[in-house]
Amino acid sequence: MTRNPQLGPDGELRHLLSIEGLPRSMIERILDTATSFIGVGDREVKKVPLLRGRSVFNLFFESSTRTRTTFDIAAQRLSADVFNLDIGVSSTSKGESLLDTIDNLAAMQADMFVVRHAQSGAPYLIAEHLDRTHAARASVINAGDGRHAHPTQGLLDMYTIRHFKGDFTQLRVAIVGDIRHSRVARSDIHALTTLGVPEVRAIAPMTLLPPGIEQLGVRVFYDMREGLRDVDVIIMLRLQSERMRGALLPSAQEYFKHYGLTADKLALARPDAIVMHPGPMNRGVEIDSSVADGSQAVILSQVTFGIAVRMAVMSLLAQG
Amino acid sequence: MTRNPQLGPDGELRHLLSIEGLPRSMIERILDTATSFIGVGDREVKKVPLLRGRSVFNLFFESSTRTRTTFDIAAQRLSADVFNLDIGVSSTSKGESLLDTIDNLAAMQADMFVVRHAQSGAPYLIAEHLDRTHAARASVINAGDGRHAHPTQGLLDMYTIRHFKGDFTQLRVAIVGDIRHSRVARSDIHALTTLGVPEVRAIAPMTLLPPGIEQLGVRVFYDMREGLRDVDVIIMLRLQSERMRGALLPSAQEYFKHYGLTADKLALARPDAIVMHPGPMNRGVEIDSSVADGSQAVILSQVTFGIAVRMAVMSLLAQG
Amino acid sequence: MTRNPQLGPDGELRHLLSIEGLPRSMIERILDTATSFIGVGDREVKKVPLLRGRSVFNLFFESSTRTRTTFDIAAQRLSADVFNLDIGVSSTSKGESLLDTIDNLAAMQADMFVVRHAQSGAPYLIAEHLDRTHAARASVINAGDGRHAHPTQGLLDMYTIRHFKGDFTQLRVAIVGDIRHSRVARSDIHALTTLGVPEVRAIAPMTLLPPGIEQLGVRVFYDMREGLRDVDVIIMLRLQSERMRGALLPSAQEYFKHYGLTADKLALARPDAIVMHPGPMNRGVEIDSSVADGSQAVILSQVTFGIAVRMAVMSLLAQG
Numbered sequence: 001m002t003r004n005p006q007l008g009p010d011g012e013l014r015h016l017l018s019i020e021g022l023p024r025s026m027i028e029r030i031l032d033t034a035t036s037f038i039g040v041g042d043r044e045v046k047k048v049p050l051l052r053g054r055s056v057f058n059l060f061f062e063s064s065t066r067t068r069t070t071f072d073i074a075a076q077r078l079s080a081d082v083f084n085l086d087i088g089v090s091s092t093s094k095g096e097s098l099l100d101t102i103d104n105l106a107a108m109q110a111d112m113f114v115v116r117h118a119q120s121g122a123p124y125l126i127a128e129h130l131d132r133t134h135a136a137r138a139s140v141i142n143a144g145d146g147r148h149a150h151p152t153q154g155l156l157d158m159y160t161i162r163h164f165k166g167d168f169t170q171l172r173v174a175i176v177g178d179i180r181h182s183r184v185a186r187s188d189i190h191a192l193t194t195l196g197v198p199e200v201r202a203i204a205p206m207t208l209l210p211p212g213i214e215q216l217g218v219r220v221f222y223d224m225r226e227g228l229r230d231v232d233v234i235i236m237l238r239l240q241s242e243r244m245r246g247a248l249l250p251s252a253q254e255y256f257k258h259y260g261l262t263a264d265k266l267a268l269a270r271p272d273a274i275v276m277h278p279g280p281m282n283r284g285v286e287i288d289s290s291v292a293d294g295s296q297a298v299i300l301s302q303v304t305f306g307i308a309v310r311m312a313v314m315s316l317l318a319q320g
Numbered sequence: 321m322t323r324n325p326q327l328g329p330d331g332e333l334r335h336l337l338s339i340e341g342l343p344r345s346m347i348e349r350i351l352d353t354a355t356s357f358i359g360v361g362d363r364e365v366k367k368v369p370l371l372r373g374r375s376v377f378n379l380f381f382e383s384s385t386r387t388r389t390t391f392d393i394a395a396q397r398l399s400a401d402v403f404n405l406d407i408g409v410s411s412t413s414k415g416e417s418l419l420d421t422i423d424n425l426a427a428m429q430a431d432m433f434v435v436r437h438a439q440s441g442a443p444y445l446i447a448e449h450l451d452r453t454h455a456a457r458a459s460v461i462n463a464g465d466g467r468h469a470h471p472t473q474g475l476l477d478m479y480t481i482r483h484f485k486g487d488f489t490q491l492r493v494a495i496v497g498d499i500r501h502s503r504v505a506r507s508d509i510h511a512l513t514t515l516g517v518p519e520v521r522a523i524a525p526m527t528l529l530p531p532g533i534e535q536l537g538v539r540v541f542y543d544m545r546e547g548l549r550d551v552d553v554i555i556m557l558r559l560q561s562e563r564m565r566g567a568l569l570p571s572a573q574e575y576f577k578h579y580g581l582t583a584d585k586l587a588l589a590r591p592d593a594i595v596m597h598p599g600p601m602n603r604g605v606e607i608d609s610s611v612a613d614g615s616q617a618v619i620l621s622q623v624t625f626g627i628a629v630r631m632a633v634m635s636l637l638a639q640g
Numbered sequence: 641m642t643r644n645p646q647l648g649p650d651g652e653l654r655h656l657l658s659i660e661g662l663p664r665s666m667i668e669r670i671l672d673t674a675t676s677f678i679g680v681g682d683r684e685v686k687k688v689p690l691l692r693g694r695s696v697f698n699l700f701f702e703s704s705t706r707t708r709t710t711f712d713i714a715a716q717r718l719s720a721d722v723f724n725l726d727i728g729v730s731s732t733s734k735g736e737s738l739l740d741t742i743d744n745l746a747a748m749q750a751d752m753f754v755v756r757h758a759q760s761g762a763p764y765l766i767a768e769h770l771d772r773t774h775a776a777r778a779s780v781i782n783a784g785d786g787r788h789a790h791p792t793q794g795l796l797d798m799y800t801i802r803h804f805k806g807d808f809t810q811l812r813v814a815i816v817g818d819i820r821h822s823r824v825a826r827s828d829i830h831a832l833t834t835l836g837v838p839e840v841r842a843i844a845p846m847t848l849l850p851p852g853i854e855q856l857g858v859r860v861f862y863d864m865r866e867g868l869r870d871v872d873v874i875i876m877l878r879l880q881s882e883r884m885r886g887a888l889l890p891s892a893q894e895y896f897k898h899y900g901l902t903a904d905k906l907a908l909a910r911p912d913a914i915v916m917h918p919g920p921m922n923r924g925v926e927i928d929s930s931v932a933d934g935s936q937a938v939i940l941s942q943v944t945f946g947i948a949v950r951m952a953v954m955s956l957l958a959q960g
Contacts, residue, residue, distance in 0.1 A: 365693030
């Protein structure tokens with residue numbers, strides 16, 4: 001993983017593997033392109049012919065109906081043919097190697113692979129293999145790899161912040177919760193930094209912070225009330241239930257008390273602060289229902305923008 | 321569940337949740353619309369562009385490949401984009417609430433939800449939530465909820481009866497079998513009554529009859545031979561194998577002897593009586609093969625009409 | 641199974657059930673038609689409207705994501721509507737008979753069934769039932785039935801050989817490995833013989849050869865080095881892992897030593913010999929990686945040609 005194969009020779013988008021290594025201009029280009037797709041979802045005929053006849057493969061080695069559906073919708077609204085491969089029961093279970101599976105699908109003239117994999121780096125491996133062996137045909141979109149990255153989530157979060165806040169360079173953004181195990185947090189931090197956000201805060205108990213996070217340009221707070229003071233944007237993270245059962249946390253109730261976003265904690269942020277969450281939410285664990293359904297929450301806007309952002313990424317890859 | 325949210329302010333179809341509460345004029349409008357779609361299935365190009373670019377979500381919280389496929393076919397023949405969500409492995413299993421899942425999909429600009437759920441009333445809950453929170457965008461079709469209703473099955477049964485018998489107001493219709501646990505029976509009884517059928521008979525052992533069924537305007541017969549006498553239409557119900565194993569019935573053989581439709585029992589009905597079954601059939605349990613494959617069976621016509629009826633419902637919802 | 645219902649009254653393709661019984665002229669017609677589809681996969685818009693609005697059902701009673709995907713791609717590139725039925729959780733599990741399931745789907749105006757079944761002959765049974773009861777509407781494609789046949793694999797293998805070798809009538813072809821349990825081998829042998837290949841060799845240990853194979857016009861070799869001498873085409877077969885664990889073979893290592901294709905064994909064949917494999921490969925069991933990735937391997941070409949061949953079969957059936 002020594003080079004970042006995301007950009008082609010002329011700087012065009014070749015794969016989307018992580019926000020890290022993506023120039024600010026490319027992030028902005030993706031967000032601008034997404035704007036043009038926002039309206040498509042509001043029409044009766046929610047379709048544009050940009051990817052007509054292209055073959056998009058959803059390769060979810062780790063099951064996620066929710067994320068897969070967002071890519072499926074984005075691809076179909078671009079008029080692509082979408083093939084959802086249930087990898088659990090496919091050739092890999094017959095002992096075929098990952099790259100042999102990819103070679104086979106590439107030989108079926110795949111145009112795009114949307115890859116979710118439990119192992120960090122798997123989408124890179126696939127992208128480098130495709131570039132090396134197949135004369136730059138199919139593109140790879142990382143739909144989440146291990147704890148590493150979830151770039152389309154990062155991009156849709158940036159779209160949401162830009163939509164509600166406009167200028168990135170005046171913002172205080174707090175990311176709250178299980179930052180240690182979160183690919184979303186990692187992608188968001190890279191995106192926020194690249195886009196010029198002057199203050200990114202990480203709020204979490206010590207057990208849920210990755211070692212050395214300060215080196216990413218982040219200010220750490222163990223006390224949520226202190227960390228939320230005067231922020232413009234709050235990004236809540238999902239607490240995986242396996243953490244709650246594990247040794248890292250005393251209990252969900254205890255977690256909610258200290259790190260759950262409630263109305264009174266929210267009141268410490270700026271009055272026009274927005275509340276984000278990548279979903280699915282654990283109401284009563286990391287977020288109180290009154291906040292999740294309150295006027296400052298923009299959680300469903302994130303979902304809507306997410307379709308447009310994925311359409312933007314796919315259309316830029318198809319041009320690349 | 322105090323009001324019936326199926327109709328919009330101008331009486332147009334807003335959701336399809338149950339036959340109960342659907343005015344006779346709307347049932348007839350659906351059947352008339354279905355007639356115009358019958359021919360589509362006979363063409364080589366089995367497609368009309370009425371729902372082009374609309375997003376239809378099949379949300380089957382209870383698995384039913386058969387029913388899901390009929391909606392999938394209907395939607396695709398209307399040129400919609402169809403997304404089949406395997407809810408078993410999706411966010412609900414991650415602890416997300418039903419309504420959060422719906423909110424998310426609605427935020428992806430869903431136009432229609434086809435909902436099958438083991439719990440009675442779930443489609444109502446979803447419809448009311450959508451109407452309350454999302455300014456009347458997405459529609460809900462109940463594809464079977466618990467023991468409550470299966471309105472598209474009821475409608476396709478009515479289409480079949482009208483096709484073969486013409487006038488509802490002169491008919492004797494017998495429903496035979498496990499009426500107690502059948503959402504099909506419930507939907508059929510409401511539809512038949514609404515359309516003016518003067519005599520609806522329920523034929524079943526006492527253990528398979530719901531308490532108070534007479535209040536729906538139904539005549540009860542425990543003796544099948546007596547109940548079939550002079551009827552024009554026989555609707556056989558599927559006997560769930562779990563009933564056979566349970567305490568409600570002595571054995572499948574015993575059931576067949578008393579309540580299985582055989583040629584000699586069929587001979588008691590009117591000579592031009594038709595035999596219906598919602599499928600899948602248990603041959604030799606509730607119906608004898610000679611009857612299932614005989615000239616009076618219209619079971620496969622029900623299937624064909626079912627596609628047209630579902631296209632009709634979807635197209636009326638899309639206009640509504 | 642006394643007659644071969646593959647051809648219609650005017651000799652047109654009615655079903656594709658096995659290579660056996662397919663006249664040479666029809667095999668050649670399929671290969672010629674496939675040639676016209678090779679270019680479709682190289683375009684940006686990988687679609688032709690030949691099957692627009694037709695309903696293709698993938699009925700995989702035996703799970704195979706890989707094979708199902710190839711048919712899905714072929715059908716969608718012909719613009720058909722494709723319905724993938726997960727038969728494991730469908731009506732057959734509710735005790736419905738195979739032919740009742742087929743009758744139901746036929747009543748939904750299916751145009752084509754792609755059938756994979758663990759039981760030899762199941763696609764024949766379906767085809768004969770459709771012809772008998774439904775006035776020749778839907779066609780059946782056998783996508784692999786038990787140990788019997790896998791005709792589209794046989795056809796794509798022939799396409800590959802013709803592409804690289806031109807004339808069949810001068811060739812020596814070796815099929816190596818588990819011939820006994822292979823429907824691919826059976827289909828290949830029938831195809832090669834029908835197309836006039838003068839010498840077909842079967843190379844395998846005695847335990848992996850079917851009794852009486854010589855009667856198919858095949859020369860048997862137990863020694864791989866002897867059998868490979870001067871051949872033009874090598875078709876390696878996948879070794880199912882259940883054989884390795886079973887009584888038929890001592891171990892995978894032992895198998896590789898005697899019947900694995902290595903560079904030094906390959907050197908015994910003609911210098912321009914091609915190496916084929918139906919996939920998924922067991923590297924280090926039946927084939928060495930240096931050969932699988934070497935210049936004589938045409939394994940990924942087989943995959944590419946496979947899409948075109950399946951498009952050809954579907955388009956001929958749609959005309960038939």
